[in-house]
Every structure is written in structure tokens, then in C-alpha cells.
Amino acid sequence: MQAIYPELQALSVDALAVTFTPAVRLKSFEQEMALPFPIVSDPDFAGYKTFELGRAGVLKFLRPDVIWRFLRMMFGGWKPRMPTAGDDVRQLGGDFLLDAQGRLRFAHPSSDPTDHPSNAMLLEQAGYCVKPSG
Amino acid sequence: MTIALGSEVPDLTFVRADGSLLTLHSLRGRSILLVFVRHLA
Numbered sequence: 001m002q003a004i005y006p007e008l009q010a011l012s013v014d015a016l017a018v019t020f021t022p023a024v025r026l027k028s029f030e031q032e033m034a035l036p037f038p039i040v041s042d043p044d045f046a047g048y049k050t051f052e053l054g055r056a057g058v059l060k061f062l063r064p065d066v067i068w069r070f071l072r073m074m075f076g077g078w079k080p081r082m083p084t085a086g087d088d089v090r091q092l093g094g095d096f097l098l099d100a101q102g103r104l105r106f107a108h109p110s111s112d113p114t115d116h117p118s119n120a121m122l123l124e125q126a127g128y129c130v131k132p133s134g
Numbered sequence: 135m136t137i138a139l140g141s142e143v144p145d146l147t148f149v150r151a152d153g154s155l156l157t158l159h160s161l162r163g164r165s166i167l168l169v170f171v172r173h174l175a
Contacts (some may be wrong), residue, residue: 018168050144093169094170096143097167102143103141104139
């Protein structure tokens with residue numbers, strides 16, 4: 001998603017990453033990843049619950065397509081880390097676009113740990129999100 | 135999902151790395167992509 005952040009900004013769309021990781025651990029992550037957008041903590045999972053983001057069953061991690069996508073991510077440079085205390089490796093994520101009035105315009109709750117919308121889809125939806133209606 | 139497309143998302147309060155709070159409603163005025171991530175791995 002970092003790759004399309006400049007294009008999102010050009011569309012006047014901001015980005016905010018949300019994690020359940022405690023805020024005290026965010027600083028080192030921000031420095032290490034050099035994220036171009038802010039990351040904040042949702043320690044009580046309120047946002048995850050609001051958007052009804054589920055938890056993956058163990059079997060989902062063992063599905064061949066999910067293993068394959070994890071391998072592709074690793075070949076692409078992603079390095080998995082061991083979870084630390086408080087991490088919930090089964091918690092799923094999701095991508096949501098809100099318009100300037102705070103209304104939900106696009107929702108993609110992940111169906112498995114590797115399920116994400118494509119960058120092209122995010123940019124397309126971002127374009128719709130900022131387009132004046134009627 | 136309970137929140138229908140086109141519906142207003144309720145306010146949420148997040149915590150920045152420095153410990154300060156950030157509410158979702160304070161970000162109104164610009165569209166925003168919220169990316170809920172899995173564990174930071």
C-alpha cells in the first residue's frame with residue numbers, strides 16, 4: 001500500500017494504518033518501516049470490532065493458496081516475525097475507505113491472512129470516494 | 135458487516151505512538167483509507 005500512497009495523496013485521500021499492537025511499540029516500528037503515513041494503536045480492538053474483522057481459523061493458515069501467497073510475500077522481501085506477548089496472529093485485517101463526511105465508501109474485510117485488495121482496486125475506489133456525487 | 139456502504143462510521147479513538155489520542159471524527163474533511171493490519175510482522 002505504501003507504493004500507492006503518493007497517488008492517494010494526489011487524490012486528496014489520506015491513509016491511516018491501525019494495529020492492535022500497544023502504542024509503546026509503534027515508535028520502533030515506524031522508524032524501521034519508514035511508513036509514509038501514520039500508524040496508530042487500537043489496543044482494545046474497538047475498530048476491529050466495529051468493522052467486524054474476524055479471526056482466522058488455524059485451517060486457513062494451512063490452505064495451499066494462503067501458504068502460496070505467504071511464500072510469494074516472502075520472496076518479495078517480507079520477513080515474518082515471531083509474535084510477541086499480546087499479539088493475536090489469528091486476528092484478520094481489512095481496508096476501508098471513508099469519504100470526507102466520514103461515510104463508508106469501500107469495505108474489504110480480509111477473508112484470510114493474505115487477503116488484501118489490489119493497489120489498482122484501492123486507487124479506483126479512492127477515485128470514486130472523492131468524486132462529487134450528483 | 136453492520137456498517138452499510140454510505141453510512142456514517144461511528145467515532146473511534148486510537149492511540150498514537152507518543153501516547154496521545156486520535157479520534158476518527160477529527161479526520162473528517164478529507165477522505166481516508168483505513169488499513170487495519172494483522173500483527174506487526
